[in-house]
Amino acid sequence: MEKLTHLQVYWHDKPSGPIPTTILVASANFTNPSIGFGSIIVIDDALTEGPELDSELIGRAQGSYVLASLGQPPAVIMSMTFAFTAGEYNGSTISIAGRNTVLSAVREMSIAGGTGVFRFARGYVQMRTHFFNFTSGDASVKYDIYVLHY
Ligand SMILES: *[C@@H]1O[C@H](CO)[C@@H](O)[C@H](O)[C@H]1NC(C)=O
Numbered sequence: 001m002e003k004l005t006h007l008q009v010y011w012h013d014k015p016s017g018p019i020p021t022t023i024l025v026a027s028a029n030f031t032n033p034s035i036g037f038g039s040i041i042v043i044d045d046a047l048t049e050g051p052e053l054d055s056e057l058i059g060r061a062q063g064s065y066v067l068a069s070l071g072q073p074p075a076v077i078m079s080m081t082f083a084f085t086a087g088e089y090n091g092s093t094i095s096i097a098g099r100n101t102v103l104s105a106v107r108e109m110s111i112a113g114g115t116g117v118f119r120f121a122r123g124y125v126q127m128r129t130h131f132f133n134f135t136s137g138d139a140s141v142k143y144d145i146y147v148l149h150y
Pocket residue numbers: 029030
């Protein structure tokens with residue numbers, strides 16, 4: 001029987017510090033650099049149970065996103081896989097893709113599929129920014145994952 005699982009995890013984008021988990025790998029020589037259009041970012045971000053980066057690590061979000069909006073609102077197109085490394089989902093993954101209008105209070109992206117416990121996965125995620133440091137770019141975002149699987 002297909003079942004609906006609701007998971008809540010915190011995703012930590014961290015471009016700052018000695019070990020950044022968020023790396024800008026390419027950017028365009030664009031006339032308006034402030035919007036960053038065309039930038040490509042690769043991430044290996046921590047996923048934790050609680051809102052703080054030092055709360056229990058439950059996996060990594062590995063993938064990339066591109067700054068893909070010329071105008072307003074700012075938007076990134078994301079493609080990443082949540083690889084769980086603890087608890088009942090250890091070894092399973094959920095792949096997420098979609099558009100993220102980062103300044104909106106609530107955003108939504110699609111679940112593209114999954115492995116392990118999440119084989120045949122479909123569903124959606126909702127994201128809410130918990131913390132954002134405009135100076136460093138560090139961000140913590142709460143992900144509510146609604147996944148149908150067997
Ligand atoms: C960046 O673009 C500007 C304006 O088009 C140009 O003058 C400059 O040579 C470019 N720089 C590089 C490194 O391509």
